Amino acid sequence: xxxxxxxAFIYLVAAVIAVPLARRxxxxxxxxxxxxxxxxxxxxxxxxxxxSVIQHFAEFGVVMMLFVVGLELEPKILWAMRNRLMGLGGxxxxxxxxxxxxxxxxxxxxxxxxxxxxxxxxxxxTAIVLQTFNExxxxxxxxxxxxxxxxxxxxxxxxxxxAFIPLLALPELVEQAQQAATQVATKHEEISLVAGLPPWAxxxxxxxxxxxxxxxGHYLSRPLFxxxxxxxxxxxxxxxxxxxxxxxAALMSLVGLSPALGTFLAGVVLANSEFRHELESNIDxxxxxxxxxxxxxxxxxxxxxxxxxxxxxxxxxxxxxIVLKALVLLxxxxxxxxxxxxxxxxxxxxxxxxxxxxxxxxxxVQNHVLPSELAQKLSLVVAxxxxxxxxxxxxxxxxIEPRYRSAKADREADTIDEHGSVIIAGVGRFxxxxxxxxxxxxxxxxxxxxxxxxxxxxxxxxxKSYFGDATRPDLLHTAGIEEASLLVVAMDNRDSAVExxxxxxxxxxKVKVLARAFDRGHAYLLRDxxxxxxxxxxxxxxxxxxxxxxxxxxxxxxHVEQQKNTFKRIEKRSSDMLYGAxxxxxxxxxxxxxxxxxxxxxxxxxKAAMARDRxxxxxxxxxxWTPPPKGYDELLDGDExxxxxxxxxxxxxxxxxQLKP
Amino acid sequence: MSEPQQAVLLLLAHPSxxxxxxxxxxxxxxxxVPGVTTVDLYGEYPEFDxxxxxxxxxxxxxxxxxxxxxxxxxxxxxxxxxxxxxVLEYGFAYGTDGxxxxxxxxxxxxxAGGKEEAYQAEGYNHFTLRQLLAPLEQxxxxxxxxxxxxxxxFGARTAVEDGLMAQHLEEWRxxxxxxxxxxxxxxxxxxxxxxxxHLDQIITG
Numbered sequence: 001x002x003x004x005x006x007x008a009f010i011y012l013v014a015a016v017i018a019v020p021l022a023r024r025x026x027x028x029x030x031x032x033x034x035x036x037x038x039x040x041x042x043x044x045x046x047x048x049x050x051x052s053v054i055q056h057f058a059e060f061g062v063v064m065m066l067f068v069v070g071l072e073l074e075p076k077i078l079w080a081m082r083n084r085l086m087g088l089g090g091x092x093x094x095x096x097x098x099x100x101x102x103x104x105x106x107x108x109x110x111x112x113x114x115x116x117x118x119x120x121x122x123x124x125x126t127a128i129v130l131q132t133f134n135e136x137x138x139x140x141x142x143x144x145x146x147x148x149x150x151x152x153x154x155x156x157x158x159x160x161x162x163a164f165i166p167l168l169a170l171p172e173l174v175e176q177a178q179q180a181a182t183q184v185a186t187k188h189e190e191i192s193l194v195a196g197l198p199p200w201a202x203x204x205x206x207x208x209x210x211x212x213x214x215x216x217g218h219y220l221s222r223p224l225f226x227x228x229x230x231x232x233x234x235x236x237x238x239x240x241x242x243x244x245x246x247x248x249a250a251l252m253s254l255v256g257l258s259p260a261l262g263t264f265l266a267g268v269v270l271a272n273s274e275f276r277h278e279l280e281s282n283i284d285x286x287x288x289x290x291x292x293x294x295x296x297x298x299x300x301x302x303x304x305x306x307x308x309x310x311x312x313x314x315x316x317x318x319x320x321x322i323v324l325k326a327l328v329l330l331x332x333x334x335x336x337x338x339x340x341x342x343x344x345x346x347x348x349x350x351x352x353x354x355x356x357x358x359x360x361x362x363x364x365v366q367n368h369v370l371p372s373e374l375a376q377k378l379s380l381v382v383a384x385x386x387x388x389x390x391x392x393x394x395x396x397x398x399x400i401e402p403r404y405r406s407a408k409a410d411r412e413a414d415t416i417d418e419h420g421s422v423i424i425a426g427v428g429r430f431x432x433x434x435x436x437x438x439x440x441x442x443x444x445x446x447x448x449x450x451x452x453x454x455x456x457x458x459x460x461x462x463x464k465s466y467f468g469d470a471t472r473p474d475l476l477h478t479a480g481i482e483e484a485s486l487l488v489v490a491m492d493n494r495d496s497a498v499e500x501x502x503x504x505x506x507x508x509x510k511v512k513v514l515a516r517a518f519d520r521g522h523a524y525l526l527r528d529x530x531x532x533x534x535x536x537x538x539x540x541x542x543x544x545x546x547x548x549x550x551x552x553x554x555x556x557x558x559h560v561e562q563q564k565n566t567f568k569r570i571e572k573r574s575s576d577m578l579y580g581a582x583x584x585x586x587x588x589x590x591x592x593x594x595x596x597x598x599x600x601x602x603x604x605x606x607k608a609a610m611a612r613d614r615x616x617x618x619x620x621x622x623x624x625w626t627p628p629p630k631g632y633d634e635l636l637d638g639d640e641x642x643x644x645x646x647x648x649x650x651x652x653x654x655x656x657x658q659l660k661p
Numbered sequence: 662m663s664e665p666q667q668a669v670l671l672l673l674a675h676p677s678x679x680x681x682x683x684x685x686x687x688x689x690x691x692x693x694v695p696g697v698t699t700v701d702l703y704g705e706y707p708e709f710d711x712x713x714x715x716x717x718x719x720x721x722x723x724x725x726x727x728x729x730x731x732x733x734x735x736x737x738x739x740x741x742x743x744x745x746x747x748v749l750e751y752g753f754a755y756g757t758d759g760x761x762x763x764x765x766x767x768x769x770x771x772x773a774g775g776k777e778e779a780y781q782a783e784g785y786n787h788f789t790l791r792q793l794l795a796p797l798e799q800x801x802x803x804x805x806x807x808x809x810x811x812x813x814x815f816g817a818r819t820a821v822e823d824g825l826m827a828q829h830l831e832e833w834r835x836x837x838x839x840x841x842x843x844x845x846x847x848x849x850x851x852x853x854x855x856x857x858x859h860l861d862q863i864i865t866g
Binding site: 565569626627628629632 | 708710750751752755756757
């Protein structure tokens with residue numbers, strides 16, 4: 001037990017020190033994790049043999065990441081990108097495999113080995129690339145989107161590769177292995193549902209597993225989440241989310257499919273669910289930590305012994321692979337009309353080998369396709385190329401993108417709706433109206449509410465809304481607070497509303513916060529918390545009904561309207577004044593129980609403000625239309641009568657009868 | 662520059678700016694001319710609750726006043742009429758002590774849907790634009806302001822398609838710059854039917 005604590009502590013210390021440092025130097029968290037791994041592994045040797053065990057565990061981070069990626073991809077979007085997915089992805093994979101294999105063949109490597117190496121190096125690192133895109137906000141660029149479709153295609157392509165590679169087994173390696181196997185008789189077998197099944201049955205099992213995933217995800221998830229949500233216990237929702245991801249990963253492993261692909265599919269199925277943001281925010285912390293762990297193990301797994309031995313060869317291979325992959329990627333950009341700086345982003349971001357390379361390498365060794373000494377060297381190449389990726393991103397950011405930036409500024413941004421989105425926290429009787437007005441004007445809103453009945457009701461009338469507690473920073477994050485321009489706070493819990501405003505104004509000062517106040521006191525608290533716009537929920541509607549009352553009593557509608565506006569104006573002006581008084585008055589003991597006293601004071605201030613407004617000269621700004629005094633015009637002299645002397649100008653011949661409707 | 666800098670106040674009244682093809686570009690251009698204060702009346706007073714005190718202070722602070730608007734039924738859009746009714750108060754703009762506007766220059770920058778031929782005695786509108794603006798001309802006269810003929814664009818609905826905008830914008834910039842520099846010859850200009858088309862004659866220096 002002590003040993004585990006120590007190991008966990010070492011990993012965490014390394015991450016806690018390296019990642020913030022790496023980010024401070026603008027290197028991104030991925031490089032931070034990798035460096036942390038190198039330091040605790042090969043450099044000081046604190047961790048060693050158990051890395052491969054931890055690596056299995058850490059690969060689960062990749063699985064979770066694909067689940068989250070799936071959550072953000074609605075089936076519609078996936079379908080829309082099918083051409084790029086197949087075209088770009090297929091082309092990249094085929095060309096890279098062919099190029100790598102051809103070079104290997106040139107150096108007289110056996111064809112089956114050359115081909116396998118080609119497949120391994122054709123893959124790129126989903127984990128590093130998506131994580132970096134996320135951190136640098138490149139997801140929405142053209143290059144980012146295209147890179148994503150290639151990564152997705154590669155992740156799918158791993159499945160047929162796993163099926164195909166065993167066919168390339170080398171007879172002499174198989175023979176060796178059989179000898180070894182007879183010596184070690186007790187070999188640990190993994191549980192599998194499909195071992196020993198005939199191909200047709202295997203196919204049926206796979207189809208059935210995917211069907212369970214899609215149908216179950218679509219029809220059963222909602223009742224399940226609703227059941228869990230109704231309990232109101234937050235951690236059980238987290239448990240459910242984890243259960244779901246782990247369950248799917250287990251199911252996929254059982255039938256011999258990639259767990260990452262399975263969870264990705266499940267994510268896509270759940271992307272339309274109202275629980276999407278809540279799910280995402282529950283999985284996110286686990287995903288982040290496990291991915292970090294994964295990167296650390298990559299760093300820690302670098303075998304410096306082999307590296308020093310063949311330093312020249314391995315470095316040469318690494319750089320060669322990166323250059324070759326980048327060239328292939330650059331070559332295919334014109335086919336899909338990827339232009340300008342996006343072309344470079346696309347090529348540089350995918351130029352490394354990926355984590356699936358490790359998986360394939362160990363798989364090929366198990367299946368006697370590659371000799372293990374070669375595999376060890378190749379896995380160093382994979383790891384090194386991954387470690388160089390952050391460098392490629394820096395290269396792109398510092399040197400390539402600036403060259404295109406001026407050209408970019410000329411073009412109007414075409415994804416304004418994405419950035420201009422509005423988050424509405426709380427869609428009860430108040431938030432709902434706001435959402436209707438905004439949606440009717442084509443403004444994209446993300447609606448959050450923690451009452452499942454409310455979300456249900458809105459869904460029934462086709463309003464897209466999500467279940468979740470908006471005061472949770474992680475939920476706000478997944479709802480896109482970083483890119484939102486406005487947050488509307490209309491939650492029913494007063495204190496949470498104030499807390500939320502405080503948090504958002506502090507963490508995301510650029511986001512404008514519009515808040516609904518229950519009453520004057522609440523409005524002050526919200527204002528103190530930093531809300532940019534505040535409306536008291538009853539003031540305006542009460543004023544309208546008051547105006548109706550005046551009209552019923554026979555006042556002229558226009559006069560009523562003017563009085564109403566005057567009231568509103570005084571209210572607003574005195575509100576500012578009162579806020580100042582309230583702040584002075586209550587500093588230090590604002591939350592004491594002297595509300596009654598405070599309120600009486602406020603009322604006095606209002607009265608005084610209204611009285612002052614009627615009497616003093618300045619308050620003349622509340623005046624309306626006033627007629628001049630009687631008989632004033634007798635004083636006017638007619639010295640300057642209106643004279644319109646015009647020069648006759650040459651005018652185009654009048655086409656007068658052109659009467660237009 | 663021998664003449665002092667003139668402060669120009671431009672009041673825009675356009676109730677549907679998201680559809681504006683001419684007025685908005687003119688207004689945006691005016692914003693870039695130093696010495697011109699631009700006010701979007703519908704933007705500042707969407708509820709028509711015009712702040713009289715503030716508007717009067719603004720008038721006092723400027724030497725040239727321009728109303729910019731699309732011609733609606735031979736007159737200004739509603740808010741500009743409301744503005745006149747409220748701001749040009751007795752005792753401020755006219756009446757015994759009402760001489761706050763005396764000596765300021767005043768004109769309208771107008772877009773009209775009809776063709777220029779339509780604004781003739783023989784055209785279907787029967788009056789010239791300048792004649793139709795007589796109420797404003799008399800308002801200027803009663804408040805002691807020096808009236809200038811309008812800066813007008815006819816056929817405004819198709820001005821963009823007809824390729825009229827570039828020249829019109831250029832003349833607008835020239836006029837505003839000349840006003841700020843005090844280089845507009847008012848006596849010559851006052852007699853014209855409209856300001857644009859004759860800028861080279863009436864801008865001095």
